[in-house]
Amino acid sequence: MAEPIIVTLDGPAGVGKTTLAKRVAQELGVAYLDTGGMFRATAHALGQDGLQLSNEELANELEKLRFSLQGSGADTVLLCNNRPVGDEVRTEAVSMLASTMATKPIVREFQKQAQQALGADTSLVAEGRDMGTVIFPQAPHKFFLDARPEERAQRRLRQYQAMGKDADLAELTQSIRARDEQDRNRTVAPLKPADDAHIIDTSELDKEQVFQEIIGSIQGNVNG
Ligand code: DC
Helix, strand or coil: CCCCCEEEEECCCCCCHHHHHHHHHHHHCCEEEEHHHHHHHHHHHHCHHHHHCCHHHHHHHHHCCCEEEECCHHHCEEEECCEECCHHHCCHHHHHHHHHHCCCHHHHHHHHHHHHHHHCCCCEEEEECCHHHHHCCCCCEEEEEECCHHHHHHHHHHHHHHCCCCCCHHHHHHHHHHHHHHHHHCCCCCCCCCCCCEEEECCCCCHHHHHHHHHHHHHHHHHC
């Protein structure tokens, strides 16, 4: 049997990580781990009130959440307490709440343990903010995607439209900038590339080009 492999894909909001993670996972025949989905499901479960809880209360609430993965490739499903994490967590309100909760060390520690447990004996394409720096620092293939905020807001707009949801470009740009600010500047596990990450600026590239660059790099490494 082939050795388990971990590929990390980090980057800011709206850069296209999820689409790429799914495709890369499909190509490699492994599961993909949407850690943003884990933070979002946590924010959705706790709600705004979660921000007022003491560390002890928060720990009690976090204890009730169990994450698991089903299937592999593009069909991988993230489950929270045995229920698929769905579009209910894909709103701007949940995005911002997830980003705020993600600044809390106790939430990060909980996520770290849950994410590392999922990757302990399973090959994964893991996407998020700190996959290459904190969660899977030993991963042999690390990528950091970036793009201008205006470009990322455009991409988000198209995603919402595809889901049949209304969105405003100016508001999306502002929300992406606010999350960038919070995600890059938090004290614990801020968004930044690992020293050994392959950095790809996707502003001028389409998804196919980014996918080819990632797969080429992985296969080059694997075969070389
Ligand atoms: O990738 P996303 O937009 O679904 O993530 C939602 C928020 O969750 C993001 O703004 C910050 C937080 N997050 C994080 O802090 N670390 C991760 N590995 C993934 C997400």
